[in-house]
Amino acid sequence: MRNITVAHSPDADDIFMYYAIKFGWVSAPDTNFQNIALDIETLNQKALNNIYDICAISFALYPKIRDEYALLRTAVSFGEGYGPxxxxxxxxxxxxxxxxxxxxxxxxxxxxxxxxxxxxxxxxxxxxxxxxxxxxxxxxxxxxxxxxxxxxxxxxxxxxxxxxxxxxxxKEDLPLPLGGMAIRRSIPLNQAIQYEALLTKAVQVAHDNQKLLSKMLLQRGLIRVDAQTLETYLSLYANAKSISMDEAQLSAVDKLFAIGYDHGFYDAKITARDLMIPTEYESIRNS
Incomplete structure (x- = not known):
């Protein structure tokens, strides 16, 4: 049995997107997922030190951990007309x-x-x-x-x-990249592909069963807000566009990285697509 740490923040959208795994609605054979909930900056610091296998991060951090972590496509939060x-x-x-x-x-x-x-x-x-x-x-x-x-x-x-x-x-019509997930590059590629697929399924299942999952989280005191606020918050940050990044979201992440590089915050100009798990490997391997 492999033990894989999944670290996320204690805010409502991260908990919502992870708990389909915690409640056993989605699982992987021979793998035990251990979740850790910490505030986002603590998670960023942990990622800088390569602590967790899978870790929620601020998108702005990613260029600084690109050698140790691949960027995942799922469990993402973007602002569209809103944000901090x-x-x-x-x-x-x-x-x-x-x-x-x-x-x-x-x-x-x-x-x-x-x-x-x-x-x-x-x-x-x-x-x-x-x-x-x-x-x-x-x-x-x-x-x-x-x-x-x-x-x-x-x-x-x-x-x-x-x-x-x-x-x-x-200067473009793109959503605001806020939070994403990253996975350790030291994890074997076939396992990393499996874990990304599992997390994607968990976010999909959570979205498809929002009312039931929200009720369970509220009953267990796992959420800091009331039911109405939770519904509003999830509509902003844990919605259908959180399941897997689309082209506009990927372009927005690239734009964020470019802005950071142009203002001297990063040592290289990178693109998200080049630093994600090559999911095509699975179909090539099985062909």
Missing amino acids: KLIKQKNKTLKRHFKVALSGEHTTNALLFRIVYPDAKIVYKNFLEIEDAVIQGEVDAGVLIHESILDFDENLEVERELWDVWRELC
């Missing part, structure tokens, strides 16, 4: 060197933010602590992610949508 929000106290004017709380150095929102606000003073916090840090005046502003974008304190307001930042930098 830069918030501040109402009627507060942000100065050039304003202090801001971000959810992690290697997150996609941090990459975009640092490009458009190069003079801001950044502190990194767990994403669950950012709203309170702004309310208490510990920081001038903060970038909200995950389900925090749906409901925040009435004394706060949106300074800027990172979706708008993305469109300004991207």
Whole structure:
């Protein structure tokens, strides 16, 4: 029996997409999947240190781990007309060197933010602590992610949508790449193909059984939000387009990598398609 670690964040979309495996609806012979739930920046740091077999990551991190991990096509989250929000106290004017709380150095929102606000003073916090840090005046502003974008304190307001930042930098009609999954290159290729197919099936099954799975997650206290908020959040970040990346999503990931390279954040300009598992190997091997 092979033991494979699958690390994901504790936010609603990641849990939703993984739990078809946890509940035994989808499984692989001779493989035991062990899940670990950690905040996204902790996962990014773990991936930098090659800790887990399969790991949720921010897309912005991937160029830095490309030698150790292949990018998976499934369990992805994109924004389309929405995304992280830069918030501040109402009627507060942000100065050039304003202090801001971000959810992690290697997150996609941090990459975009640092490009458009190069003079801001950044502190990194767990994403669950950012709203309170702004309310208490510990920081001038903060970038909200995950389900925090749906409901925040009435004394706060949106300074800027990172979706708008993305469109300004991207200059194309492409979705905003936020989170994806990566798999260790040290895993034998035939197994890696099998695991990607299994994860894809798990996301498909979760999507096809959304009401039942959501009810089970809520009953077990595995989700931080109520049923209505969960439904809204899943429609944004764990939907039919999360099952397997389409051409527009792949192009968006490539564009993100290009933007990061052009602004000096990466050491090479890469494309997602060249760094994924070659699934065609399976059909060639069996032909």
